[in-house]
Amino acid sequence: METDWSKVMEVFATGIIGVFVVMILLQILTQLSTRIIDFVENFGKGEESSPEPKSPTAPSKD
Amino acid sequence: MLDILKDLIYSSGAVSLTGGNLVMWLVSFVLLYLAIKKQYEPLLLLPIAFGILIVNLPLTFLMEPEHGLVWFFYHYGIELDIIPPLIFLGLGAMIDFGPLIANPKTLLLGAGAQAGLYVTFFAAVLFGFDLQEAASIAIIGGADGPTTIFLTSKLAPHLLGATAVSAYAYMALVPIIQPPMMKLLTTEHERKIVMGKLRPVSKLQRVCFPIVTAMAIMLMVPTAAPLISMLMLGNLFKESGVVERLSKAASNELMNIVTIFLGLSVGATMTAGTFLSPKVLFIFFLGLFAFIVSTGAGLIMAKIMNLFLKNKINPLIGAAGVSAVPMAARCVHKVGSEANRRNYLLMHAMGPNVAGVIGTVVAAAILLKNLG
Amino acid sequence: MPELLAPIAGNVWKVLIAVGDKVELDDELIILEALKMETPIYCDDGGTVSEVRVKEGDSVNEGDVLVIID
Numbered sequence: 001m002e003t004d005w006s007k008v009m010e011v012f013a014t015g016i017i018g019v020f021v022v023m024i025l026l027q028i029l030t031q032l033s034t035r036i037i038d039f040v041e042n043f044g045k046g047e048e049s050s051p052e053p054k055s056p057t058a059p060s061k062d
Numbered sequence: 063m064l065d066i067l068k069d070l071i072y073s074s075g076a077v078s079l080t081g082g083n084l085v086m087w088l089v090s091f092v093l094l095y096l097a098i099k100k101q102y103e104p105l106l107l108l109p110i111a112f113g114i115l116i117v118n119l120p121l122t123f124l125m126e127p128e129h130g131l132v133w134f135f136y137h138y139g140i141e142l143d144i145i146p147p148l149i150f151l152g153l154g155a156m157i158d159f160g161p162l163i164a165n166p167k168t169l170l171l172g173a174g175a176q177a178g179l180y181v182t183f184f185a186a187v188l189f190g191f192d193l194q195e196a197a198s199i200a201i202i203g204g205a206d207g208p209t210t211i212f213l214t215s216k217l218a219p220h221l222l223g224a225t226a227v228s229a230y231a232y233m234a235l236v237p238i239i240q241p242p243m244m245k246l247l248t249t250e251h252e253r254k255i256v257m258g259k260l261r262p263v264s265k266l267q268r269v270c271f272p273i274v275t276a277m278a279i280m281l282m283v284p285t286a287a288p289l290i291s292m293l294m295l296g297n298l299f300k301e302s303g304v305v306e307r308l309s310k311a312a313s314n315e316l317m318n319i320v321t322i323f324l325g326l327s328v329g330a331t332m333t334a335g336t337f338l339s340p341k342v343l344f345i346f347f348l349g350l351f352a353f354i355v356s357t358g359a360g361l362i363m364a365k366i367m368n369l370f371l372k373n374k375i376n377p378l379i380g381a382a383g384v385s386a387v388p389m390a391a392r393c394v395h396k397v398g399s400e401a402n403r404r405n406y407l408l409m410h411a412m413g414p415n416v417a418g419v420i421g422t423v424v425a426a427a428i429l430l431k432n433l434g
Numbered sequence: 435m436p437e438l439l440a441p442i443a444g445n446v447w448k449v450l451i452a453v454g455d456k457v458e459l460d461d462e463l464i465i466l467e468a469l470k471m472e473t474p475i476y477c478d479d480g481g482t483v484s485e486v487r488v489k490e491g492d493s494v495n496e497g498d499v500l501v502i503i504d
Contacts, residue, residue, distance in 0.1 A: 008187050011197070011432045015180045018428040022282050023173035023421060026275060030166040033274050037267050259496060388469045395471065403460070403476055406441035408468055409496070 078120035082334025089337070090114040090329075093227070102234035106207065106325045110227060113329020114337075125330050136327035140215050140222070145324045146208035147292040152317030153208075153419070154296025155309045157387065159271050161413040164260040167367065168379070168410075172417025174363025175383030176425040178356030179203040183429075186348050191341070194218045197429040199345055202229045203352025204422030205236070205386040211328065212289060213426045216434055223332035224342045228349035236389040237396070239350070240357050240381055244397050247361040248377050252368075253401035255376040257410045265301070272297040279424065285434070286427030293423070356384045360414065375410075382411040385418035436479045438501040440494045444468030449490055455483045457503060464488070464500050479503060 071077060093111035097104040113132065117125050124130040127137075139145040162168055179200045186196035194217035201213045202225055210229040214222045232239060244253075276294035280287050299309035364380025378398050382390040391411035398407040447467040451457060461477040485502040488494060 003187060004193070007193060008184065011193065011429065012180050012184055014432060015183070015425060015428050016177050018283070019176045019421060019425050020170075020173050022279065022424045023169045023417070025282065026278055026420070027166045027169040029274055029278050030163060030169065030271065033270050034163065034166070034267055037264065037270060041264060041266065392469060392471050395473070399473075403474075404441075404478075406473065408442050408471070408473070412469075 075120040080334060082338050083118040085338060086114055086118040086334045103230045105321055106230050109322055109325025110329035113326040114332045117330045117333050132326060132330040135323045136330060139323045140327050143212060143288060145320045146212040147288045148316060148320045149208040150289050151292040151296040152313045154293040155300045155313035157297060157416050159297060159416055160263045161260055161409050162416050163263045163267050163271050165413050168413030169417045170367060171360055171363055171380045171383040171414035172421035174380060175356045175360035175418055176421045178359035179352060179425055181355045182348060182352035185351060189344055194433050195221055197433050198225050199348045200352055201426050202349040203356035204425060205233050205384040206419060206422040209289060209422050209426045213430060216430060220336055221345060223328060223337055224345040226328045228346050232349055232353045233386045233389060236386050237393050239353050240393045241397050243354055243357045244378055244381050247358055250401060252377050253398060255374055256405050257376055260409055268301040283424055283427040285431045286423050289423045357381045360384060376407055379407060379411045379414050382415040383418045385422045387415050387419060391415040436503050437499045438463060440496060440498045440500055442468050443496045446488045446490050446492045446494060447472055449486060451483050453483055453486055457481060457483060
């Protein structure tokens with residue numbers, strides 16, 4: 001059985017590059033969605049924040 | 063009278079026993095010992111070991127295609143790729159992606175450890191395995207049982223028993239295999255690096271993560287779909303907080319049920335004929351090599367990242383990029399606290415650890431796409 | 435008045451000290467359990483324990499106050 005070395009190299013290279021590309025894209029997406037969600041949540045809080053701190057934080061203080 | 067007795071003896075399994083069967087009994091007993099006495103991954107090794115024992119009792123035909131009981135488990139569960147994704151569903155319902163979301167850079171560490179897997183692929187080809195076999199052996203380095211079984215059953219089903227057993231066995235041996243590599247590749251000073259508190263992750267982020275990840279990965283590597291879709295569905299069950307019953311069912315009952323069938327069927331593939339060949343020894347050797355190289359690759363990746371980062375990470379957490387959850391993370395924590403007793407790396411290591419699960423699935427999917 | 439904070443989330447496995455105990459730097463004060471692993475928490479500063487905020491079996495979050503030392 002002959003080993004097809006060009007195929008080996010292809011699998012090797014596409015594999016390593018592929019995994020990194022996918023994971024980097026995933027990282028960017030995660031960071032992006034985190035930013036967006038942070039922004040949305042802060043925006044939401046910004047409007048509610050004035051009445052909010054009084055009641056919920058009071059019991060947790062001692 | 064004597065004839066009847068003779069007939070009984072000849073129709074019994076005992077006379078059809080081969081030397082190979084006896085060796086397999088021994089293998090089974092060793093695994094039973096490891097599972098029961100040493101408690102190495104007993105949930106899997108126990109059914110696997112018993113599976114090996116029962117298929118090496120001749121004339122039972124338990125693995126006879128279209129007839130045997132265990133063959134049906136194997137055929138429907140593993141050949142048709144049903145069990146590994148179901149295990150992933152349960153895993154998803156147990157995994158906390160929080161540390162990963164808090165520090166998305168750790169995704170790169172999950173990718174880094176997979177580089178070791180391709181080195182092993184190369185090495186296995188050099189040892190004379192064909193490409194499909196080499197890929198199945200390399201994936202052991204991902205330290206992820208279901209993914210190993212998923213890939214092997216598609217590329218090289220005759221190696222299933224060996225790759226699955228070595229994946230689970232080495233996973234249990236993480237605390238022994240990893241620390242020497244960690245100490246070799248990092249300096250005392252690096253191991254002492256303390257990492258700051260993880261940023262808090264809101265519920266919305268936790269809910270969005272599985273959805274975004276599932277979409278992104280399946281769009282990029284569709285062959286990862288069976289595993290990643292189930293993993294993320296399980297995680298969505300957990301994080302949504304509205305289907306606690308489903309989340310519990312997936313991570314307890316369903317997971318336990320399929321684990322029984324998985325272990326038994328994997329063990330049952332290991333008949334004397336398929337298992338007792340020099341190849342299998344090489345598989346165990348290469349599997350160990352895969353584990354070590356992947357650990358090293360993760361560590362090196364972490365050190366490379368440190369060259370660019372302002373807030374240095376502790377390079378030890380790179381070793382958690384192999385997916386053995388949570389053994390690898392525990393191991394990192396332990397080695398880290400040996401260097402500096404005020405170093406609590408556990409949660410930081412969980413990031414690359416769960417990223418490793420995703421990374422291994424992606425790596426397996428790419429191998430499958432190229433070689434399937 | 436230094437506070438001993440939980441460095442990781444987990445369950446309190448063992449409380450090794452009581453109010454009034456004298457503790458020194460690097461004494462083991464509390465053992466937390468996280469991911470089935472015992473993690474000892476060491477004292478950052480010598481002094482006398484004035485308050486223990488947790489008991490065995492409690493679950494704590496990262497950053498929670500465990501012990502107060504005078």
